[in-house]
Every structure is written in structure tokens, then in C-alpha cells.
Amino acid sequence: MIAAAYSLTYISVFVVSALLVLIGALGVISFKNPVHSALSLIMTLFGVALAFLSQSADFLAVMEIIVYAGAIVVLILFVIMFLGVDRKEEVTVEPFVGQRAFAAVGVVVTFAGIIYLMASSHWITGAKSVSTAGQALAGSSQNITQLGTALFTTYLFAFEITAALLMIAVIGAVILARRERFNEEPQGGAQ
């Protein structure tokens, strides 16, 4: 019955992306070795990229792979190996009693709240955008045109501000990670 209402292709794409996302996410939070967690995160990112693709967000799907899987996860992996912390983390220890139970209760309450709020408001409310004249978002190369036009017109100020943000982040990271060589006097000697 479901297959009659929705295209089998889209259902398969959803199932595959959901499996990738969920298995990857569970791997991230359950592997003891941070390297395995990071590789599991890449699996989740591919699942999310697949979900983006099936919802006509082609450019973002590519960016998801390039920026997230290609840059952010590689950066995390680089730091893991640079610090040499790729040994097993003790995941069963609880710094205070019942932390897992409290976390689980909080997560269940949050999740139930989100689902209840969305279900009680019919999942999607609001009018269709007037800027696209009610037409569906275009896929493939048209998506890049639409997104680029939006970024360089409606969101131009935010786009320029992100340039400043990235510059600040890079400078901050360099200052944080730099070794202080000029401060050679013994501890407590500095005024």
C-alpha cells in the first residue's frame, strides 16, 4: 500500500540513508576507540548526504562530503593521532551515580517532546515560498543556481560575515595551538 502511494525508488533511498545514519550514529557513541568513532561518523555523513540528494539539495550533499567528511572529520582524526589518544576510552565508568539513566531519561523526554510537537502540528506548517512561485525546488545543476542566487542576494550580508568568522577562527586556532617559546623564565618568575 505504501509502495503504491510513494515511489519505490524514494522509499529505498530513504531506507538506505536511514540505515547509514542510524548505524553510523550508534557507532559514534558506542565505539571505545575514538578513531573508530570518527570513521563511523563518516558513515553517518554519507547517509545524511544521501538524504540531502533525495530532497533536491544536490549542492549541500556534495558539500556534506567535501566539508564534513573531507575536512572536519579528517581534522578530528588528525588531532586524535597527533595527540596519541587513539587508545580505548573507558565507556562504562560513571563519574556520578546514575549518569547514564539520567541522560537516557532526558533524551527520551526531549525526543518525545520533539515528536509530539511536530506530530500535533501536522509535521509541516506554513505557506510555500513565494520567491519560487510555488514551484518545487529544482534538482541537479539548477539547485546550485538557486542556492547561489539566494546566497549572493538575500543572504549577502550573512555570507560576507562568515568570511570574517572563518578568519577569526583560523587566527584563534593558530594562537591557541602555538607553543609559547618566548616565555622561558621559570614558573612564578613572571610578574
Next chain:
Amino acid sequence: MNVPAAWYLVLAAVLFAIGVFGLLTRRSALTIFMCIELMLNAINLTYVTFAHSLSDIGGQATVFFVMVVAAAEVTVGLGIVVTVFRRRNSTSVDELHELQG
């Protein structure tokens, strides 16, 4: 016809919940970063789903900005982790209690 938007919204909510649980229970600062990435991706998926359902490219533009901010956050955050590791020789957040009274 594409599957209902509700399916993707529920998937995003589950992903967000998994990320929150990992954030609350894991000890290593690096794993906590990965859990934050999971949560950001759940939000991105929600944005793209709404953008698709409402035919509004603004949702996708927002995801673009979320990705930029996530990249900046990871850059600075990992810088802090490296600095903390030099001082404490550990990335466990449990050992960072110097601000405790």
C-alpha cells in the same frame, strides 16, 4: 512521489537524540565533538526537509551557514583540546575541574 517529509523529520529527531545521549555520557572531548557534529547534522537534515517541503531555498542557505559555523567551531575547539592536552596530558572532560570552587 517522494516519501513524506515526516519520515525524514523523525530520522533527524532520532539522530539528534543519539547525539545528545553521546554528548551526555561520553568522557573524551574529541568524542563529544563528534556528537555535536551528529546533532548539527540532524538540524541540517531538518532544514533541508523543510526547504524541500515548502519550496524555499532559504532553508538550504541556512544549512550552508551552519556548515561554515561548524567548521569554525571545530577549528577553534580542536585548538582548545590540543592546548588542554599539553597541560593535562588527557582529553577527558572529567579532569577539567580547575574552575571548581
